[in-house]
Amino acid sequence: MVTLPSAAALVLPVLLAAPASAALDVLKLLSPSALDFPTENYDGFQLRWKNLVFRPALFKFEGFLLLAILAYFLVSRLGHESNSRRVSKWLEAHRSVYETQFSKPFGATPIVADGSSDFSVFSTGRRGLYALHTVFTLLPRQDIFQLIFEYAWTLVQLDYKPQDEILLDFKLRPSAAPSFVWGVVAKDEMRPLRGTRWDLTFTRTSENAAVDSTLSVMSEYADLTDTIIGSPQTAAFFKLLKDPAVLAVFRSLIITDQPEERPESGPIPADRKERRVLLRLTSPTSSQLDASVQFVKSVFGFVDLLDGKLGLRPETVKKLEKTRKDLDDELTKEALAEKKQELEEEKRAAKRKAEEERVSKLSAAEQQKYQQNQAKKAMRKAQGKIARK
Numbered sequence: 001m002v003t004l005p006s007a008a009a010l011v012l013p014v015l016l017a018a019p020a021s022a023a024l025d026v027l028k029l030l031s032p033s034a035l036d037f038p039t040e041n042y043d044g045f046q047l048r049w050k051n052l053v054f055r056p057a058l059f060k061f062e063g064f065l066l067l068a069i070l071a072y073f074l075v076s077r078l079g080h081e082s083n084s085r086r087v088s089k090w091l092e093a094h095r096s097v098y099e100t101q102f103s104k105p106f107g108a109t110p111i112v113a114d115g116s117s118d119f120s121v122f123s124t125g126r127r128g129l130y131a132l133h134t135v136f137t138l139l140p141r142q143d144i145f146q147l148i149f150e151y152a153w154t155l156v157q158l159d160y161k162p163q164d165e166i167l168l169d170f171k172l173r174p175s176a177a178p179s180f181v182w183g184v185v186a187k188d189e190m191r192p193l194r195g196t197r198w199d200l201t202f203t204r205t206s207e208n209a210a211v212d213s214t215l216s217v218m219s220e221y222a223d224l225t226d227t228i229i230g231s232p233q234t235a236a237f238f239k240l241l242k243d244p245a246v247l248a249v250f251r252s253l254i255i256t257d258q259p260e261e262r263p264e265s266g267p268i269p270a271d272r273k274e275r276r277v278l279l280r281l282t283s284p285t286s287s288q289l290d291a292s293v294q295f296v297k298s299v300f301g302f303v304d305l306l307d308g309k310l311g312l313r314p315e316t317v318k319k320l321e322k323t324r325k326d327l328d329d330e331l332t333k334e335a336l337a338e339k340k341q342e343l344e345e346e347k348r349a350a351k352r353k354a355e356e357e358r359v360s361k362l363s364a365a366e367q368q369k370y371q372q373n374q375a376k377k378a379m380r381k382a383q384g385k386i387a388r389k
Contacts, residue, residue, distance in 0.1 A: 072144065079141030080116040086164065086283060087111055087119045087136050093289045097297045102126050116142035128307030133169040138283070159191055164283035165251070168299065172275040175307050178317050179257035179275060179324065182228060183218040184211055184241070189251050189280075199258035202323070212242055218254075220323070223316040228255075231310075233301035240298055245291035251280040255302065257324075266335035267328035277302050 044057040056063065091098075091111065098105035103125030112120050119136040126132075139162055140146040150162040181202040185193060194200060203218040210229045211217060219225045228234055240246050257275045259268065279299050284292040312320075359370055 075144050076116075076142045079143070079147075082141050083117055083119070083138045084111075084113070086138060090136070090166065090283065090289075090292075091121060091134075094293055094296055097293060098123055101297075101300055102132070116140070126303070128173055128175065128303050130171040130173055133167075133171070135167040135169060137165045137167070139164055159188065161188075166281045166283060168277075168279040168281075168296065170277040170279075170299075170303055172277065172303065172306055174275075177306050177308065177310050178312060178320050179273075180220050180224055180320050181218075181254070181256045181258055182220065182224050183252060183254035183256075184215055185218060185252040185254075186247075186250060187214055187216055190216060193252060197254075197260050198262045199256045199260060200254070202258065210238055212247055214247060215241070215250075221316050221319060223313050227310050227312055228302075228305070231301075231305050233305040234298075235301075236298040237295075237301055240291070240295045243291055243295075245284075245288045246295045249281045249284045249288055249292055250295075251282060252278070253280075253299070253302075254278045255306065263331055267331040275306065277306070 042055060042057075044055060046056075047054040088111070095105075102123045105123045105125075107122045110121060112122070114120070117138045117140045119138070121134040123132040123134070124130070139150065147162075154160050154162065181199050183200065183203065190205070200218060202220050204220075205216050205218050206222075206225075207213075208217045208225060208229065217225055229238060241250065255275075255277050257273065259274075277299070279296075281292070359367060362370065
């Protein structure tokens with residue numbers, strides 16, 4: 001059995017044989033040195049515990065960074081609570097309307113939050129309605145950087161307005177009333193809506209004496225406007241729409257049977273077509289809340305109107321039906337053309353794959369000859385294109 005010598009046994013002969021100065025150097029290397037505190041002058045505040053010393057003045061940057069992080073999280077929390085309070089305040093003010101109009105005005109969770117700036121309320125249980133989705137899209141008060149960007153963007157896009165928005169999305173049940181697109185919109189909302197809603201391309205814009213000069217009517221046919229504005233069910237709505245407090249929060253009301261974006265895969269099946277009433281508002285101030293409550297209540301008149309017979313002229317109904325039939329035919333034709341193009345592309349891909357598999361089985365010489373022939377074909381094809389030009 002071999003025994004390895006210890007470190008002392010190895011070092012001791014060396015120390016005995018070496019000069020005294022060299023021996024001292026070796027001993028210094030082997031023995032740990034005492035903790036050496038900085039000798040520079042420091043007269044600021046410091047915390048000391050045994051061998052540990054903390055001097056805050058030496059960590060100014062880290063301190064400011066920590067304060068900035070804490071401030072960001074504090075602002076984020078306060079912004080989230082501010083948005084939550086705004087939603088609760090609006091809903092509490094309009095609670096009586098919801099409880100009167102619906103047998104189930106709120107779900108198990110009255111307000112559903114999707115992040116810190118998006119909230120929604122689901123209501124159901126009313127004649128003529130599947131449901132009402134009340135959607136709150138508020139300013140991102142929880143994110144100071146995003147909030148700054150929202151306001152800075154107004155310098156780039158002049159018609160952009162950072163504001164709290166409330167959308168009342170009524171999904172209607174099928175009824176005897178014909179399907180159409182109609183709306184009344186604040187004039188400063190016309191351009192953004194035209195650019196984002198495909199269904200409004202069905203309409204023509206016009207002025208109407210029954211609404212304020214700051215609003216425009218968008219309708220497929222004039223008969224629709226006369227019928228809607230002249231209906232007793234909507235009289236309260238148009239009367240309130242002249243109130244300055246209501247005009248301050250009103251953005252648009254759209255009745256539509258078409259999707260927001262143009263269908264790309266053929267006409268929408270009959271069982272998936274929807275009729276909706278969309279009311280967009282901005283968040284009211286405390287002085288505008290009472291007017292907002294009465295105005296929201298008046299919108300249910302549109303639901304009652306669309307749940308029955310509108311009394312449109314037969315020729316108007318025929319025009320509406322023809323427009324939708326022509327649209328379905330056009331979408332069907334586009335879908336068939338796209339499907340045909342996809343099938344042709346699949347055939348070409350299958351043909352290329354079969355050709356590649358055939359060439360891979362050829363010998364090296366045959367593959368080289370094949371590549372030369374393909375290069376000649378490509379050259380002749382390119383020369384033919386130049387000659388035709």
